[in-house]
Amino acid sequence: MTKLTMHPVTAENWREITALTPKENQERFIENNAVSILESIYETEHEWRCFGLYQGKDAAGFIMIGAEDKEEGWIWLDRFMLDEKFQEKGLGSSFLKTAVEYIRRNYKVREIILSVTEENKAAKTFYEKHGFQNPGRIDPENGEEIFSLRLSG
Structure with missing residues (x-):
């Protein structure tokens, strides 16, 4: 399998990240990536960090990490999505593990939280x-x- 990586969304890659789309029946469950990126820029109190998820050189997905509560020891893993062309290939599991490991290495938290529509x-x-x-x-x-x-510790 081609290497899977996370790269910060920057001036160089934001266009390819905002072009990613979930399957049509999933669109109602998640904000589009452009809105998420704007939220990270303007809602600075949450210190959101946006990442493109890549399979090799191809942008395959998006994730947002932030709104850390240092006192309570948790952080949000938010807006996790894969482009429709990259779904149903086992990449979601691998990217989720990559994101969890990134959080383990870069934040002193005991818990990762996220939300899902009912x-x-x-x-x-x-x-x-x-x-x-x-x-x-x-x-x-x-x-x-x-x-x-x-x-765990």
Whole structure:
């Protein structure tokens, strides 16, 4: 398999990252990448970091990491998406592991959280398969279910 990597979204790659799209039936579950990038620029209090996910030299997906709570010891893994052309190839699992490892190396947190819309059963199953649990919390900002991955020492 071609090497999978994460690269910060920059002036050089933002166009290819904003051109990525999920499958049509997934669009209602996630903000588009351009909106996420703008949020990272203008909502500076959350210190969002945006990354392009690459298979070799090809932009395959997007992820946003931030809104760290140092006191509580958690951080958001947000807006994880793969372009429709890169889905159903096992890349999602590999990219999720890459993102979790990035967080382990770069943040002193005990927990990674994310949110999923109630009707997105495929995403819930995917995250549960990778160790995320649904503790029954709801994100007050958007009504989505919060999933949590506890990191071991």
